[in-house]
Amino acid sequence: DTAVSQTPKYLVTQMGNDKSIKCEQNLGHDTMYWYKQDSKKFLKIMFSYNNKELIINETVPNRFSPKSPDKAHLNLHINSLELGDSAVYFCASSQSGVNYGYTFGSGTRLTVV
Amino acid sequence: GDSVTQMEGPVTLSEEAFLTINCTYTATGYPSLFWYVQYPGEGLQLLLKATKADDKGSNKGFEATYRKETTSFHLEKGSVQVSDSAVYFCALISSGSARQLTFGSGTQLTVLP
Numbered sequence: 026d027t028a029v030s031q032t033p034k035y036l037v038t039q040m041g042n043d044k045s046i047k048c049e050q051n052l053g054h055d056t057m058y059w060y061k062q063d064s065k066k067f068l069k070i071m072f073s074y075n076n077k078e079l080i081i082n083e084t085v086p087n088r089f090s091p092k093s094p095d096k097a098h099l100n101l102h103i104n105s106l107e108l109g110d111s112a113v114y115f116c117a118s119s120q121s122g123v124n125y126g127y128t129f130g131s132g133t134r135l136t137v138v
Numbered sequence: 139g140d141s142v143t144q145m146e147g148p149v150t151l152s153e154e155a156f157l158t159i160n161c162t163y164t165a166t167g168y169p170s171l172f173w174y175v176q177y178p179g180e181g182l183q184l185l186l187k188a189t190k191a192d193d194k195g196s197n198k199g200f201e202a203t204y205r206k207e208t209t210s211f212h213l214e215k216g217s218v219q220v221s222d223s224a225v226y227f228c229a230l231i232s233s234g235s236a237r238q239l240t241f242g243s244g245t246q247l248t249v250l251p
Binding site for chain 2: 058065066067068070073081115117119124125126127128129130131132
């Protein structure tokens with residue numbers, strides 16, 4: 026199936042740990058994104074990569090580091106996890122120059138305890 | 139900067155009632171407009187879109203018309219079903235931006251049998 030897939034779906038971890046969330050798209054899109062959805066369902070963009078280059082880096086703590094090994098992958102690494110990092114993280118992709126909107130993954134629910 | 143304002147929720151309706159969720163926007167140039175839907179426990183799915191003034195997007199009985207004069211993109215459905223219960227997000231991409239999809243705050247819809 027063509028899609029944006031992210032793993033894991035659920036992640037429970039202790040404060041201070043380091044964790045990664047992986048994202049892959051097989052749609053042939055050239056741009057990938059990470060969004061954070063808080064407990065009130067508000068969605069905020071964190072990062073955007075176009076052809077493996079960072080093009081959007083919103084005000085996000087530098088504990089969050091995206092890594093794009095190729096156009097089809099955009100992973101999110103988080104160092105020294107804090108309670109406030111608990112949220113649902115969505116990966117998405119799109120094709121530049123085409124107004125079809127974004128295709129989203131199913132989300133990773135991160136709980137920091 | 140770009141922004142999207144959605145009607146506050148939650149919205150509770152009886153099955154077969156008429157639905158309107160208001161959405162207005164502020165953006166430079168001529169943005170593309172979208173409605174996304176998030177079913178419980180799932181990711182975001184594109185519901186419909188419109189890319190220029192007076193375009194009407196439609197899907198699954200939902201409709202929204204791009205009104206440039208009122209900077210609005212209200213979502214409507216003539217007869218809602220229990221299965222329409224979800225969170226609905228209005229969003230835009232500005233013509234001059236780095237294709238950042240900016241979301242409204244979301245509107246929780248619950249349809250009762």
